[in-house]
Amino acid sequence: MDEQGDPMPGATVKVKGNEGNGVLIGTVTGPDGKFSLNVPDRKVMLEVSFVGYVSRLIAASDTVSLKKVVLKEELKNIEEVVVTGYQRIDRKLFTGAAAVIKAEDAMVEGAIDVSRMLQGKAAGVQIQNVSGTFGASPKMRVRGASSINGNQKPLWVVDGLVLEDVVEVSADDLSSGDSETLISSAIAGLNADDIESFQILKDASATALYGARAMNGVVVI
Structure with a gap:
């Protein structure tokens, strides 16, 4: 969800650091902001990202944090x-x-x-x-x-x-x-x-x- 507490459909959730093996494990959130993902190991890190928001890294084993992931807006100056x-x-x-x-x-x-x-x-x-x-x-x-x-x-x-x-x-x-x-x-x-x-x-x-x-x-x- 965003900082206002609204669900964010279409956010990307993927296993971080697995790209080098040529295997990309990930999914996108549904209309209610929820997602389901099978991970190879509970020790892996999950990267949650959305365009215009700051990405977050959360351990797959951290079930408490994964229940409510809040993404903050990315505020930066655009040069051109x-x-x-x-x-x-x-x-x-x-x-x-x-x-x-x-x-x-x-x-x-x-x-x-x-x-x-x-x-x-x-x-x-x-x-x-x-x-x-x-x-x-x-x-x-x-x-x-x-x-x-x-x-x-x-x-x-x-x-x-x-x-x-x-x-x-x-x-x-x-x-x-x-x-x-x-x-x-x-x-x-x-x-x-x-x-x-x-x-x-x-x-x-x-x-x-x-x-x-x-x-x-x-x-x-």
Whole structure:
């Protein structure tokens, strides 16, 4: 059971130290947290484990302790996580196509737009400066040139809030030097010092979170 006294179905119970013989003796707990296991010797140690909880070693002969095994939650800091929009998951367990960039790694002195800080920081992410006008947003591609005439800009999400461009500007208009391009960037007013990290979601699974707007990739800040 857990620390609240609730039964833990699916916990693993196995004989410790028997793996070297090529024989794995173990079982899993049932819906009520109970288990039954035939052991070769009462002197062996049993390891009780569950994902996210601290494993325990108990002697098979210790019948008192085996009657009530309490597993404690394993609290530790995860070094790198991916924020997808509905969950925070360990980078090693995440199977999608995503890139995690810490703010200090992306910090560029004199960058006039947050999106320019991502240039050369993530594989497959292209940043193209199309205008020398101060404040003009660059052309950014996360999933490549997916359309000839359609919008190919990625979706920007800041603290869970989807940011839409103030003015819809095409790639051609963006390089024209038009003054409207100065306010077209969704993150034009974002302070780079306030950013903790960037999560760039590159695969099509991002559309399950943000809909068709995510077809060109998502940049989560």
